[in-house]
Amino acid sequence: MSGRGFFTLKNAAEHQIEVKGSLFLAYGARADTPEQGLAFLKTVLARHPDASHLCWAYRIDDQYRFSDGGEPGGTAGQPILRAIEGQGLDHVVVGVIRYFGGTKLGAGGLVRAYGGAAAEALRTAERQEELPRTEIMVEVPFEHMGSLYRLLDSLGVDERKETYTEQGLRVTFSLLESAVERFRGDLRDATRGQFSLVEP
Known part of the structure; x- marks a missing residue:
């Protein structure tokens, strides 16, 4: 994740409503990739293998x-997506299971039921804010590798890509935008200015 900040779900969300005998069960979760979103939907379907329908949507950045x-087209997936957007959330997937109750709801009834179940699950869920991050590439001579590792550990940078060059170590990682200047200053002190730093 890099770039702008956003709000997402802190924990999984659930909500159910009944409309004219049909049961609508909404499940929401954070998803940082389409693959994570689709994997979550598989777990929802596995919990309800006898459901009449599984309708869903996800939004992950753009x-x-x-x-x-x-x-019927436009009566379920789009209302769920509008619920995600209406709650101001990103990196979110929502699946809504329907158990048909014997009474047809019509297009308007389906839109309200699917969108309403999704919106209520998201509205009542605990959220978390993801602050803006930026990708950084740093190169240091071999003699300063330990200093760089200690600095990255102190900032909680767990995910990083490392490659060795003829001059030393190159590390690419994501950092909170608000921490970049402090990192640059600390790195300058730790390496006596012997580093190069690139922000894409």
């Missing part, structure tokens, strides 16, 4: 996708 899951 990527979004939705499915009406066999319901």
Whole structure:
């Protein structure tokens, strides 16, 4: 994750409503990649293998996708996506299971049921803010590798890509934008100015 900040779900969300005998069960979760979103939907379906429909949507940065899951076009997936957007969330997937109760709801009824179940699950869920991050590439001579590792550990940088060059070590990682200047100053002190830092 890099770039702008956003709000997402801290924990999984659930909500159920009943409309004219049909049961709608909404499940939401954080998803940082489309693959994570689709994997979550598989777990939802595994919990309800006898469900009439699984309709869903996800939004991850500029990527979004939705499915009406066999319901009439535009009556389920899009309302779920609108619920995600309406709650101001990102990096979120929502799946809504329907158990058909015998009474047809019509297009408007389906839109309200799917969108309403999703919106309520998200509205009542605990959220967390992801602050803006930036990708950084740092190169240090071999003699300062230990200093760089200690600095990265102190900042809680767990995910990083490391490559060795003829001159030393190159590390690429993501850092909170608000911490970049402090990192630059601390790195300057730790290496006596012997480093190069690139922000894309």
